[in-house]
Amino acid sequence: MSERKSSRRKKQERPVQEKPQGNIPHQEEKRTVYPTQTVSVLWDYSNVKRKLDDAQREEIVELYYNIQKKPASFISNLIQKIEEFPDVAVYYDYLLLCYLLEENFELAKDIADKMNKKFSNTLFGKVGFIEYYLLEEKLEPITENLKGKFHYKEIFPEKGVFHIVEVLHYCFAIGKYLALSGEIEKANSCLAEIKSFDENSILLKELQSIIDKASGVKFYQKLWRKIRRK
DSSP: OOOOOOOSOOOOOOOOOOOOSSOOOOOOOOOOOOOOOEEESSSOOOSSSSOOOHHHHHHHHHHHHHHHHOGGGGHHHHHHHHHHOTTOHHHHHHHHHHHHHTTOHHHHHHHHHHHHHHTTTSHHHHHHHHHHHHHTTOOHHHHHHHTTOOSHHHHSTTOOEEEHHHHHHHHHHHHHHHHHTTOHHHHHHHHHHHHHHOTTOHHHHHHHHHHHHHHTOOHHHHHHHHHHHO
16 A cells, blocks of 8 residues: 555644743833822922021011001011012012002002012912902903913922912912902802911901902891801
């Protein structure tokens, strides 16, 4: 008999791929991680490399309470502080608050404009910008600038620590803007945030008054609310 040839194909071995030496680290998707954000009364806010000494920091805290009682009494002192420390934004903010509380709106507008230009990349600068255009009675520039971001953490997501004064004044300023824009619920949220930091702040009364006017709250409603608080 003649030898039969198999019709089956010979099994071909697949080439073995060499494994690279060592362990290849797993590459995770890169994500932007922002620092935890806090508000502090003790944080040293100066916008400069040098630090404020303890006495000056204590004075800044005391000024916050004192200007709410007698704002006119501290105007000349704050002007001197700005001349001596032109890079410390909180003094500008205090002076702006004094002018607003004293209803000296022209001088308030001037210092707000200076804050905006000098500290444009900070929350204090944003306060100056908003207050300036509120005093100009122009809401549109504020709307265009904010681009739908109203909370300070949305505006500066990369910032870890905010000074309590910049937060309080920002909530006050943006609350006024929201009330005048007809966003009463959002304005009340700003009111609540101010209260969470300082329930005795004069800014509460000032903002509440603006919200009441914007929402058409009448005298007897204000009186009833005052009685309920007691």
